[in-house]
Amino acid sequence: MIDMRIQKVTDDISIQRSVDNGTEEQRKIVLEILESVRREGDRALLAYTETFDGIKLDRMRVSEEEIHEAIQSFDPKLLKVLEEAAKNIRRFHEKQRRETWITQDENGTILGQKFTPLDSVGVYVPGGTAAYPSSVLMNVLPAKVAGVKRIVMVSPPDQNGKLPAGVLAAAHIAGVEEIWKVGGAQAIAALAYGTESIQPVDKIVGPGNIYVALAKREVFGKVDIDMIAGPSEIAVLADDTALPHEVAADLLSQAEHDPRATSVLVTTSRTLAEETAREVQKQLEQLPRKEIAKQSIDEYGVIYLAPTMEKAIEVVNQIAPEHLEIVARNALELVPMIRHAGAIFVGRFSSEPVGDYFAGPNHVLPTNGTARFSSPLNVDEFIKKSSIIYYSETSFRQNAEKIAAFARLEGLEAHARAIESRLKKPVRPE
Template identity: 65%
Template sequence: MKITRITDKKVSLRRTIDTGTEEQRKIVQSIISTVRSDGDKALFSYTETFDKVSLSSLKVTEEEFTAAYEELDNELVEIIREAAANIRSFHEKQKRESWFSYNDEGTMLGQKITALDAVGVYVPGGTAAYPSSVLMNVIPAQVAGVKRIVITSPPNQQGTLPAGVLVAAKELGIAEIYKVGGAQAIAALAYGTETIAAVDKIMGPGNIFVALAKREVFGIVDIDMIAGPSEIVVLSDETARANEIAADLLSQAEHDKNSSSILVTTSMNQAEEVKLEVEKQVATLPRKEIAKASVDTYGHIYVTDDLETAIAVVNELAPEHLEVLTENPLAILNDLKHAGAIFLGRYSSEPVGDYFAGPNHVLPTNGTARFSSPLNVDDFMKKSSIISYSEKAFTNNYEKIAKLARLEGLEAHARALEERRK
């Protein structure tokens, strides 16, 4: 990891993220077009081509759910249940209700809040299994009141899905889970096939082809975000422990070769200790090749002269995950403006939030924490404005409204008001 000293509070540190090549976009467009025209046939064909498995059915069977419970340790099943309860409890506090207000003229105004009808959740496969993605995407949708929730995920070469993913889905009562991944899964969720009915919104992370497919279908359906590689920033002073900082940085580096792990510290001694600790710890990880490639390319340590400059650097980075390992984290919380999730203190290691505490781990990446928020219940609801004008309110205001309409050159708008006064 490279160490850089920063003295300028206005330094620019935004990272350029791979948004795909023109060739990749064309591949995705072709896949989407083929799924739209050929439906299930295309899904079976692409699954055989990309996932190297020939399926007889796309939908997960009860037998597969049963086998998943038999495979998974009972203690892990209980841990999944406890994590789900924590996540549900947190998100239930976010739910908003419709509201209505009345004035003396008899006018009623309001906002009607309605859950989306159907949501699709993409759960990535490949190098790891992600039951936490099931919990974090499905539970806020359920709290919002979404009636139909569909999961798609690429099958392994045995033609099934990881036991943890299946158990998490079953614990949440998901009836529809399909063994299909990649851009073809996104196309199926957006446009529908003979087996998979279309949804209204698509959630969940994936590789570059999944991200590009979500970008292509946006507008036909809503999407959560175009997620980039995982990121962590640790903000520390001399009171933090180098071995713990290194472990936390590597917890993100092992996700992906493009993941970003950054330390911002006020101590040069600590920076040098953390660098050595990262080199020592990465060599012992099962996913050391991935983690090492990540820290070699995107790992960095920034050293500042004071905490104020360090905070400015963090706000410029606007990270997905921000750990605050300073002497008094709460004292600087109000100064930390941009982060998807903020972890305060030594015992709030980032994996606590990833899996168990309750807040959502689907967070803005690529510096988009400057203007966006973690996945939440509102993402699964839409709002309708309610207007009920009384005759008295209309009489008192129609001339004003007509004048505004004519100011914009919209005569029919004005006459629509005046016809009611003839």
């Protein structure tokens, strides 16, 4: 029997989260895999694929024929759903585009910022018990909008040596032209270091298991990464206008992801709290993934009962959830009070899966409270910013002594002399 705990809000609430930094043994395994791939390249990739995925591949790269076969076998109605979702995602991210800007002062100084897309990005798509076409769309399309020319997708093959049709269909819709049947820490190594077949990339994005997460952490610095994603989280902020069966369904939508997922209701209504707890128990029994959801609710599910909406919002900001739903009177008016949340779903009909799959905003979100300082995956993740500085002779001479003095303040005499050397003769010799 599982029952969500109902806990009154105090001034010092304790948020229980699942944080998995891996064991020393897991880190050791990852380091061995990374080094093996760095030394042995394709041979290591093929060996690890046989060991971990149970398939001996003749070739790792997905062929055009395989993509065509996957699309032909895919449900046409679902293909249209993927295409419409991709259109929504692209449209949302196109609004994030930034343009290079330049300003010029009266004294001739020109300053600006140049935006340049990354040359290449690797996208990791999880395999295993479930296929995630949504991960393909959410990770690839912002990079495409940013202008990244080379996007490489990696994903572990099934025991038939194939990738799921939905994943390949999504990749085709998103415009991915380079797809490899390789997963795990070995795929991260290939993307970071390169092999005979796979050229290295500049950045790696996408979720994975603990070995993928640890591998991303280890290669950071050699390449950039998006984040180290933790288990999924949802918080529902609700008053007495919310419907218990809907709130329970939304809490379970995250609980079924992972036994370590966190599902929280923060409410001002005791009635809603009690009825939602009963609904969670009732609905759990009807879920195909009920064992996973039960463990999640038992260990990380909680209902906080707050005396006022202001106090409830304080709790939400303390949690800094990955997903936040606001189901309350005048829900839009509460949004400005939310300081920390990865994505904010406003109103009864903005259930979290709307954002997971279809609305357009990215579902790659900060977890484990990192919404305090992090943002969802976005176009900026796939561009670099270069400063542009042009000083005219007039501006230089006006500021040279100040700059030299600043350099000497820090004890850097050569910096000061680099400035003063230009005062001894014209900046542009005749």
